[in-house]
Amino acid sequence: MADNGTERQGTPVPFRGGGYRYRPMRLIGAATFAILLAIWEVGSRTGFISSLVLPAPSEVASAFGYLWTSGQLWEHLSASLGRLVSGWVLGTVLGVAVGFAIALFAPVRASLSPLVAAIFPVPKIALLPLFIIWFGIGEASKVGLILFGTFFPTVIATYGGVDNVDRGLVRMGQSFGLTRLSIARKILLPGAMPAILSGMRITAAIAIILIVAAELIAAQRGIGAYIQMAGSLFAIDQLVAGVLILSALGLTVSAMITLLERWLLRWRG
Amino acid sequence: MDLSLRNLTKHYGDLLVLDDISLELSSGEIVCLVGPSGCGKSTLLRITGGLERPDGGQVLQMSPPPANSLNPLTFIFQDFALLPWRTVEGNVSLVLEDRPIGEKERAEIVADVLSRTKLSDFAGAWPRQLSGGMRQRVAIARALAVRPAVFLMDEPLSALDAQTRDLLMEDLVQLWLRERFTALYVTHNLAEAVRLGHRIAILSRRPGRIRDIVTIETPIDERRHDNPGLIAVQERLWDMMREEAEAAERELADG
Numbered sequence: 001m002a003d004n005g006t007e008r009q010g011t012p013v014p015f016r017g018g019g020y021r022y023r024p025m026r027l028i029g030a031a032t033f034a035i036l037l038a039i040w041e042v043g044s045r046t047g048f049i050s051s052l053v054l055p056a057p058s059e060v061a062s063a064f065g066y067l068w069t070s071g072q073l074w075e076h077l078s079a080s081l082g083r084l085v086s087g088w089v090l091g092t093v094l095g096v097a098v099g100f101a102i103a104l105f106a107p108v109r110a111s112l113s114p115l116v117a118a119i120f121p122v123p124k125i126a127l128l129p130l131f132i133i134w135f136g137i138g139e140a141s142k143v144g145l146i147l148f149g150t151f152f153p154t155v156i157a158t159y160g161g162v163d164n165v166d167r168g169l170v171r172m173g174q175s176f177g178l179t180r181l182s183i184a185r186k187i188l189l190p191g192a193m194p195a196i197l198s199g200m201r202i203t204a205a206i207a208i209i210l211i212v213a214a215e216l217i218a219a220q221r222g223i224g225a226y227i228q229m230a231g232s233l234f235a236i237d238q239l240v241a242g243v244l245i246l247s248a249l250g251l252t253v254s255a256m257i258t259l260l261e262r263w264l265l266r267w268r269g
Numbered sequence: 270m271d272l273s274l275r276n277l278t279k280h281y282g283d284l285l286v287l288d289d290i291s292l293e294l295s296s297g298e299i300v301c302l303v304g305p306s307g308c309g310k311s312t313l314l315r316i317t318g319g320l321e322r323p324d325g326g327q328v329l330q331m332s333p334p335p336a337n338s339l340n341p342l343t344f345i346f347q348d349f350a351l352l353p354w355r356t357v358e359g360n361v362s363l364v365l366e367d368r369p370i371g372e373k374e375r376a377e378i379v380a381d382v383l384s385r386t387k388l389s390d391f392a393g394a395w396p397r398q399l400s401g402g403m404r405q406r407v408a409i410a411r412a413l414a415v416r417p418a419v420f421l422m423d424e425p426l427s428a429l430d431a432q433t434r435d436l437l438m439e440d441l442v443q444l445w446l447r448e449r450f451t452a453l454y455v456t457h458n459l460a461e462a463v464r465l466g467h468r469i470a471i472l473s474r475r476p477g478r479i480r481d482i483v484t485i486e487t488p489i490d491e492r493r494h495d496n497p498g499l500i501a502v503q504e505r506l507w508d509m510m511r512e513e514a515e516a517a518e519r520e521l522a523d524g
């Protein structure tokens with residue numbers, strides 16, 4: 001290449017690395033929110049967005065303010081949260097237990113895993129009428145629906161997680177004479193925990209979807225019932241306030257699971 | 270504790286892996302096991318430690334293990350097998366938690382083995398924070414905690430880089446000089462075998478049979494890299510290994 005000169009000329013190697021790396025940019029998220037809200041408010045004020053289609057953020061805020069001061073917010077939210085938490089906790093606990101049984105005992109796996117595969121894809125909301133017939137129109141049918149809806153994904157996440165635990169660690173436990181219970185509790189459970197936690201993230205979203213759907217269909221109280229009432233009265237500001245409450249609920253739940261993950265999986269660094 | 274392996278045979282399906290293996294292991298002795306890849310060394314070790322059943326033959330303890338031994342046959346694994354969700358301390362304490370000893374004594378044992386393996390400063394560290402050599406020292410500390418009568422080591426140094434391997438080998442030598450443990454030590458590395466073994470058993474290619482057993486008379490603390498006797502032994506081992514390895518390669522090529 002350098003056959004002509006006294007001093008050899010070089011060209012710098014072009015840079016082609018970089019990118020593909022996650023950098024936290026919190027401000028940009030908040031700014032996007034603020035800009036969208038501002039555009040929305042301005043659009044509503046100028047009449048560009050008809051208030052029949054979408055009320056201004058300020059109207060939504062005042063609807064929310066009324067909800068808050070009248071005490072209705074807590075009434076609806078507590079009804080939804082009660083169903084959500086009891087159904088989700090029951091579904092998760094039972095799901096982890098059954099998932100463990102499937103992973104550990106071949107006969108259980110042989111008998112239950114086809115059943116789980118068959119029921120898992122059924123949209124659970126289709127079972128609500130059946131649950132109402134079985135358990136009545138009250139709380140039990142809604143809690144049961146959430147339990148049912150969160151149970152199956154938890155089972156699948158759990159036994160998948162246990163299956164993926166390094167068998168070398170299990171053999172290590174056996175070679176040191178650990179009891180079966182210790183192996184399950186100290187090796188398999190923590191090893192499956194990342195999978196169980198990502199399952200929990202999914203089932204929390206499923207639970208919120210199910211509870212709102214159930215309340216839309218059959219409830220006097222609850223965020224879903226509130227949205228349903230607002231809709232039938234064409235009170236769009238209230239309706240949008242209800243939807244935003246759901247969004248906030250989802251965000252809160254997901255933040256809580258993130259905290260739980262940070263604590264339980266702190267060993268991953 | 271003396272161990273006696275008698276006529277061990279093992280199949281996996283149609284594949285005969287171990288064919289009539291007999292070996293004696295006496296107290297305070299390190300027997301190294303070398304042989305070509307896939308000849309069944311790990312299988313033999315697992316059978317010896319009771320993690321797998323042989324199809325024929327048996328492994329006998331020729332005397333009761335010492336009364337203070339919590340886990341007479343104790344493994345040290347190639348990949349360390351540490352629980353990533355437990356700290357160094359937690360990994361050691363794991364193997365004591367199912368034993369009938371009190372909290373206080375357990376903490377004492379953990380502190381003792383960590384100091385013997387020079388890990389006291391890292392008691393609270395997670396495994397991911399440690400280098401490979403330190404992880405294997407944690408595994409050694411964990412093994413020491415249950416006061417084994419026999420160590421079963423499956424290529425304990427092969428996941429480490431050459432320098433770390435030398436350092437850890439010196440640690441093992443020092444450990445043996447202090448504690449005179451008994452060990453069955455599987456390795457691919459003939460230099461390791463010659464450094465640490467009182468006897469070296471060479472397995473043939475699969476199905477694994479004992480092809481030869483070489484005894485090294487030089488005391489372990491007097492073995493040096495440039496000792497002509499040891500070099501000669503290593504060459505002899507290498508000749509045997511090469512024949513087996515070459516034959517094994519040809520077999521694979523034939524299908």
Ligand SMILES: Nc1ncnc2c1ncn2[C@@H]1O[C@H](COP(=O)(O)OP(=O)(O)OP(=O)(O)O)[C@@H](O)[C@H]1O
Nearest residue numbers: 281286304305306307308309310311312313457475
């Ligand atoms: N659980 C198992 N099921 C079926 N085959 C197995 C099993 N474990 C080992 N084998 C086969 O048995 C043979 C011996 O395996 P083993 O791991 O004991 O060999 P090794 O001498 O330790 O090999 P390496 O030097 O590569 O560690 C191999 O061919 C392996 O594929």
Ligand SMILES: [Mg+2]
Nearest residue numbers: 310311312423
């Ligand atoms: Mg092996």
